[in-house]
Amino acid sequence: MTTPETTGSHIMAFDIGGSKTHAVRTVDGEVVAEAVVGSANVSSVGDDEAGHQLDLAIERLGGPGEVRAACAGAAGVDTPDTVRRLHDLIADRLPCARVRIVHDSQLILAAAGLENGIALISGTGSVAWGRNGSRSVRAGGWGYLLGDEGSGYWVAREAVRRTLALADDGQPYGELGQLLAADCGLPDATELLNHFYTQTNRRYWAGRARVVFELANAGDPASRSIVDDAARALAALTGLVARRLDISGPVVLAGGLAVHQPLLADAVGTELAHLGLGEMRVLAVDPVRGAVALATQLLAECGHPTTTAAAHDQ
Template sequence: MLLLGIDGGQTSTKSCLYDHENGICLFASGPPIDHMLTFNGQVKTKQAIQQSLQALLVQAKLIRKVDMAFASISGVHKEHEELIKSWIAECVQVDACMIEGDVKANLSGASNGKNDGVLIIAGGGSIGYYFEGRREFVAGGYGHILGDEGSAYWIGLQSIKAGIRDSESRGPKTVLGKQILDHFGEESFWGIKKRIHADKIQRSHMAQLSLLVERAAADGDEVAQDILQRAGEELGGLAVSVLQQAKAYDSTLRLDHVYMTGGVVHSERVVASLKDTVHRYNAAVRISKPQYPPVVGALILSAQALQVRMDMSIVNLALQGDEI
């Protein structure tokens, strides 16, 4: 039984092959995908998926057919599923293939397939998610214009706004303003504004400012500390919303965890604030780290689709030698 998992994200594309009979699990990486709504985005996504698969198949040598594949693709739309399946088929023959967005594989990996808690993704964007098996419960996920509260992008945006308010004496003093101008090599926030509207400061650049905010907070800047605290409150609010939705649907559901994934969760201040927010709702819920990365979650979902039990010791051994 050969199972294939694919995780296409905005940072990189991971793939994983599980061979139960021979006790083998292999991992490979490729470049990031892009949004599928543009032609260039589709070209970039195809290249990312196929480069990752080709790197995987080099390790697998003669394997050219798998029983089940589960591809977790960030921002995927229903109309693109057959296209993605065709890209996979150009690299390897697949008897059955499922294409989904990134939340299911994230939750599956984080919970080791148990789905016993709410997933919070807090990277460039943010979303809260739980899948009961028949119904999905979602909070957030509306993108950087309408939402993404608590995300790295949101933190970066708040830091720029705080710098502007300080520069105009409309807000508290903060080191963030000067640090942001120095970071982008600008003399004033008018230059920042011009570059944002000209798409010369992109979402990824904005998200990178979250690292600057984290350093300023560690150095004692109260504005930076407040931004990180509010980020945690926003993410905690997403978790509470999903918990409430699930409880209203089925009061017998046992959701004991909030699984945190994404780059923002490395901030101790954000995590502490999120924890406080969740525990004000239910002190028994544990804030937990993911047990496995999303690509393993995709692998677990492929196994569940065929009702196959995976030997996770094989996966654990393979993970020890890979930086996934």
């Protein structure tokens, strides 16, 4: 861990996902410490565990001293109650800082240096969020039980579903089903149904999406069909936001699946073009940089970056 300097404007920023928290400390805009800990998502791990992970992150970033502003972007902060709970956990640990809590989708435009546009995230889950002037709109992000179309979890679940559908039709399981079963450590695809219901970890299945993309890149029609359907679903989310905000872009693509699977990014770009939407770019920096930008705005609103006021903004 790098020891922060004792002068300058200190900021802490947090990108809180379902499985990990990426945190950085900056001084006058320069990153001086960085940490990755477990998830501090109050919706999925509860307040006690979230607080524990925040303690670890803040300790690894050099402690709370001199931090004057903090921003956390978190998945699952969809209600005033979840915003308040996360806000209070951070504010209690950074007593001299102003604190801002946003949904993690809002970090993307800020990280890309954009005021207006649409952020499209495809990772373990999926969501689109956009801003046009004073208006903002979100679509998707309902979670794996109700939506998350085009996400890593959705891609793997589709592979299982389509494999089982082949069996229902009396057809062989196919290469996709067999390789997916092998990736899960199963003897053959006949075990996929039971394994899916006994292995309920979303991150586990999102990781299996890799098999679909490997086969799609090799020309497997069944796998390519899943990728194309994922791209259409993600583009549809983007289209909803674009229509409601009356904008055509730019669209910033983010999330582990979108960033690390060029085939998906290309397919999304094609679908966006079909919808008449404009420029698409893949986020080139970590989303936590958006939390840094939003926390920096808080400092500017204070009027004096080094003030010790303990006010907190949601």
